[in-house]
Amino acid sequence: MCQNAPLEITISNSGGSPMENIVVTVEFTTESGADCGVRYVPGTANGGNESDISDLGKPVFEMPDLAAGESKVLCLEVFAPCSAGVCIDNAELFKNVISLNSSNCNEEVSTLPYEIRTARLVITNISNTFMKGSQGD
Numbered sequence: 001m002c003q004n005a006p007l008e009i010t011i012s013n014s015g016g017s018p019m020e021n022i023v024v025t026v027e028f029t030t031e032s033g034a035d036c037g038v039r040y041v042p043g044t045a046n047g048g049n050e051s052d053i054s055d056l057g058k059p060v061f062e063m064p065d066l067a068a069g070e071s072k073v074l075c076l077e078v079f080a081p082c083s084a085g086v087c088i089d090n091a092e093l094f095k096n097v098i099s100l101n102s103s104n105c106n107e108e109v110s111t112l113p114y115e116i117r118t119a120r121l122v123i124t125n126i127s128n129t130f131m132k133g134s135q136g137d
Contacts, residue, residue: 002082004041009074009098013066013105020103022063023051024074027097031113036087037080038094038116044077080116088116 009026013019028038039056052060061074087094093113100107 012071041077046075
């Protein structure tokens with residue numbers, strides 16, 4: 001939270017013909033569909049080109065063609081803003097919905113739900129609020 005994290009997507013062509021005009025869309029969302037502000041960091045795509053980043057919560061990338069049996073990796077950075085803390089406090093489970101469209105393939109997969117963790121200290125109880133001590137303790 002409040003920082004970037006890497007995301008790697010491997011695209012494999014297990015078919016017998018080339019995949020052409022490959023477009024990958026990544027939607028950063030939650031199990032409940034809440035908008036928690038998780039977004040793509042512009043300019044960080046490696047292995048593909050930004051095609052439409054007008055919605056950083058659902059960016060679109062173009063990938064090079066894949067020959068039969070070939071794989072390529074799309075790497076990008078994702079930012080979880082500090083304001084996502086509200087979603088974390090509400091026990092939201094995050095997920096990425098990845099859509100792939102090409103000349104011979106249309107697929108959509110969702111990642112397994114995951115937590116975004118924070119190191120924030122949460123005090124849930126204070127007892128014995130009177131303390132004793134002497135100078136130097």
